[in-house]
Amino acid sequence: MAKDLCKTLADLKEDEVLAIVEEKLKAGADPMGILADAGRAMEIVGNRFSKSEYFIPDLVYSGEILKKINELVKPKLTEEGGAKTGGKVIIGTVTGDIHDIGKDIVVFMLDVNGFDVVDLGVDVPIQKFVDTIKETSAPVVGLSGFLTLAYDSMKQTIEAIKAAGLRDNTKIMIGGGQITDEIMNYTGADAFGKDAMVGVSLAKKWAGIK
Amino acid sequence: MPVINDIRLNLKKNDVLRRQGFKGYTRIRPEIKTLVLELLESTESTRLLEPTTAYEFYPITGMEPDRVLLQGGAVVNGSLLPSTFPDAKELAAIVCTIGPGLEKQVTEYSRGGETLRAMLLDGIGSAAVDILVQETCRFFSGEASKRGLQASSPVNPGMPGLPITEQRNLLELAHAGDIGVSLTSSGVMVPRKSTSMIIATGPEMKTWTQAEICARCNLRETCPYTVLRS
Numbered sequence: 387m388a389k390d391l392c393k394t395l396a397d398l399k400e401d402e403v404l405a406i407v408e409e410k411l412k413a414g415a416d417p418m419g420i421l422a423d424a425g426r427a428m429e430i431v432g433n434r435f436s437k438s439e440y441f442i443p444d445l446v447y448s449g450e451i452l453k454k455i456n457e458l459v460k461p462k463l464t465e466e467g468g469a470k471t472g473g474k475v476i477i478g479t480v481t482g483d484i485h486d487i488g489k490d491i492v493v494f495m496l497d498v499n500g501f502d503v504v505d506l507g508v509d510v511p512i513q514k515f516v517d518t519i520k521e522t523s524a525p526v527v528g529l530s531g532f533l534t535l536a537y538d539s540m541k542q543t544i545e546a547i548k549a550a551g552l553r554d555n556t557k558i559m560i561g562g563g564q565i566t567d568e569i570m571n572y573t574g575a576d577a578f579g580k581d582a583m584v585g586v587s588l589a590k591k592w593a594g595i596k
Numbered sequence: 597m598p599v600i601n602d603i604r605l606n607l608k609k610n611d612v613l614r615r616q617g618f619k620g621y622t623r624i625r626p627e628i629k630t631l632v633l634e635l636l637e638s639t640e641s642t643r644l645l646e647p648t649t650a651y652e653f654y655p656i657t658g659m660e661p662d663r664v665l666l667q668g669g670a671v672v673n674g675s676l677l678p679s680t681f682p683d684a685k686e687l688a689a690i691v692c693t694i695g696p697g698l699e700k701q702v703t704e705y706s707r708g709g710e711t712l713r714a715m716l717l718d719g720i721g722s723a724a725v726d727i728l729v730q731e732t733c734r735f736f737s738g739e740a741s742k743r744g745l746q747a748s749s750p751v752n753p754g755m756p757g758l759p760i761t762e763q764r765n766l767l768e769l770a771h772a773g774d775i776g777v778s779l780t781s782s783g784v785m786v787p788r789k790s791t792s793m794i795i796a797t798g799p800e801m802k803t804w805t806q807a808e809i810c811a812r813c814n815l816r817e818t819c820p821y822t823v824l825r826s
């Protein structure tokens with residue numbers, strides 16, 4: 387009998403996970419069922435991370451395994467089933483700041499969790515965020531920044547989004563090394579994430595996904 | 597202008613793993629450990645790490661509560677130096693970098709969707725800067741003792757009392773351009789894996805450990821990279 391996919395993925399046993407998925411697909415299992423199991427496993431991974439049983443590299447590793455599962459399952463899905471279910475998220479490192487690895491991890495984790503991510507890169511001009519919200523109607527925006535100066539850029543970006551009349555329909559999260567409640571209030575964001583997992587949880591909450 | 601480019605970085609596994617955000621080294625997955633070691637090896641076989649340090653010594657001509665006056669008319673602003681090293685005789689303005697190679701590779705991994713590799717290699721780069729700083733400090737201890745003096749531990753712009761706005765000044769004092777380090781208009785050093793610092797020399801200079809730095813840092817409760825909670 388095939389091993390439990392959810393448990394094996396939660397334990398990050400890559401080779402075993404991929405073997406189980408292949409076996410299930412060969413046996414004609416419902417690809418949506420496989421993805422549902424994987425989704426539950428990712429929740430367990432998230433819990434283990436919040437209890438410090440797993441670390442950021444483990445989290446990213448789980449995302450990479452999930453990505454491989456998606457690649458195996460994709461050909462078996464109907465077009466509708468294969469579509470991103472989480473909704474659009476725009477993300478970028480604010481103007482004046484060029485740090486990328488933290489933002490890239492958030493982009494990756496959102497992507498493997500089913501969000502359609504528009505990654506604007508680093509040192510993103512304020513107007514670029516405004517224009518992209520207009521073009522895509524994305525309901526969630528993530529701003530990343532490391533340096534103290536990034537807080538002013540975040541504040542100005544959020545003010546510009548407001549001035550363009552887009553703030554009411556946009557939830558904004560910020561993140562980066564040393565963001566606190568105080569900095570969040572200063573910038574006018576809706577929430578902040580101390581790590582990529584919080585970013586995913588916030589986006590899910592705002593998209594109405596459990 | 598003085599440049600040191602024969603520094604050997606002996607990167608140890610534990611230094612590297614700390615920079616990956618692991619708190620308990622024993623619980624690291626074997627797959628990730630293997631990948632870290634593979635990436636570490638790749639930095640040795642390719643030219644991903646090109647450690648260099650540029651510096652200049654400046655005799656101190658005056659100390660005021662919130663600035664230090666240097667021979668030649670330069671000034672370093674901030675209260676940290678006068679309050680920490682009131683008896684200093686000289687300051688060394690220093691900039692260290694591992695060069696642009698590693699971060700280019702990190703970006704390439706990231707663009708290619710290899711996020712785990714990207715973040716692990718990025719952590720290796722940060723650990724390499726840590727070791728480069730340690731080796732540079734050792735060099736300055738040696739230089740100071742040749743003059744019958746002691747070298748302090750380093751302080752960096754961005755620490756309380758040494759404003760980040762001193763970055764441009766410090767980069768000029770250290771002739772950072774000689775090793776290819778520049779500052780963006782918003783004050784970020786490029787290559788990113790670079791650090792700027794000041795070491796004071798004098799008859800009896802203060803030194804401290806990484807644990808003491810972590811204990812005083814405002815991020816001490818939450819920082820994944822602290823040496824305090826392992």
Ligand code: B12
Nearest residue numbers: 488528530533534561562563579581582585754785791792
């Ligand atoms: C490693 C490190 C370095 C390394 C590497 C830097 C690099 N950019 O690659 C080195 C030693 C080179 C360095 C140098 C400097 N550093 Co430094 N550095 C750090 C440190 C310890 C970790 C940063 C890091 O690499 N994190 C790894 C990534 C993966 O994490 P992350 O970016 O935080 O992203 C995660 C989360 O924040 C979150 N996230 C990120 N974005 C977003 C967005 C959203 C929407 C959400 C929800 C979540 C989210 O999710 C990510 C994954 O979980 C931080 C302190 C800290 N604990 O954060 C200081 C820190 C950033 N450095 C600091 C300083 C001052 C400097 C220097 C100026 C010091 C100097 N004078 O030389 C230089 C500047 C370098 C430059 N290029 O200009 C300060 C900045 C403070 C300030 N005033 O602006 C910090 C905060 C340290 C401190 N305690 O003060 N640094």
